[in-house]
Amino acid sequence: MNNRVTEHNKPDKRSETVTKMWYEGFLKKRVLLLFLTPVSLLLLWLVQKNTDIAEYVFARGIYKFLSQGISFLTGILPFSVMELEILLLPFLVIGYFIYQCYKIVRSLYRKQRDTGYQVITGFLNAGCTVSIIIFLYVILCGINYHRYSFGxxxxxxxxxxxxxxxxxxxxxxxxxxxxxxxxxxxxxxVVQEDGTVSIELFDWKETADKAEDAYIKASETYPVLGGNYHSLKTVYFSEIMSMMEITGIFFPFTMEANVNIDVPDYSIPATMSHELAHLRGFMREDEANFIAYLVCKQSEDPVFQYSGTMLALTYASNQLYKQDEDLYYEVQGLFSKGMLADLREDYYYWAKFRNTAISAVSTAMNDNYLKANKQSDGVKSYGRMVDLLLAEYRHENEFE
Known part of the structure; x- marks a missing residue:
């Protein structure tokens, strides 16, 4: 009778080591990271119940400190970090998936007993990554939807x-x-041969500095608009944004205000100011539009003033058309030839991208995103800017 201990019935010390490592290190750390998701949901529930916490603890406290620091760092780079991340993301996801599959196949081929460990590790790491992203989004963006309104x-x-x-x-x-x-x-x-406004001759940094200068001046009247932010970026693949009917994107993970520069030039300063409003913690679209109008008015550059005024006029006249077409056409009679040239360029530019599959998907995603952040009317909430315009006009003037 052979009493020798064979290779197959030896105690698997490696398996024991793996199990010990699992319980003592890996699992504990991952559970803590996964716990960030319920913490994020708890924070959102808390700020929904108490606006003071959203406003004074986060928007003017934690968020302002983090956003200015991150925007300073990303502002050093001359390109959009957001755009680079989006370009790299598919490769990172595919690469991670291939790597995890390789580890599992290798474990099966070598007949190791930690195959289950490799599978669970892969899922846990992915889950932890998602949990971290959710937490960062809530801290750097989501909570600001629940601060006091600009009004x-x-x-x-x-x-x-x-x-x-x-x-x-x-x-x-x-x-x-x-x-x-x-x-x-x-x-x-400033005006091109076809009669439309152009800002192509201006240096982008100079234009960005003008936007920041306008915010500095506006903060004298509206202190909540103050702060030092340096991440106003152009998007290289701007035409793709146009296909999605997007003029700008605030990216909270890099604290960048990304601007589509493929659009008609006259609208770019207003878009810059709109995205900078998001960077300052005002996430509601109607408020960001209104803030863009206010800030552009404070600029010493007439291009900015014109861009902001045209933004406001577009929303106000669209609402007037819904209420009284005759009055709308009376107002349109006040439009100069230059204004009509800019509006005509804008109409034909965006007509190329309307009613496409890409624009439909993008609009649906944006609509769901706004609703998820308690902007119950979804994309239609943009129209509420008119109420703020009326309130500001009422404050500055007396209706006849």
């Missing part, structure tokens, strides 16, 4: 307004835009 912070009173008041607002904006457009026509190099 509440600045004392602007939103109330029901008559069609006549909406008409007067449109008249004021149309006259202002027409005067600014005339000023641009007198400035060499």
């Amino acid at each position: 509440e912070l600045t004392g602007l009173t939103i109330q029901d307004s008559s069609v006549e008041e909406l008409y007067q607002l449109n008249v004021a904006l149309a006259k202002e835009a027409s005067e600014l457009r005339y000023t641009l026509e007198q400035t060499e190099g």
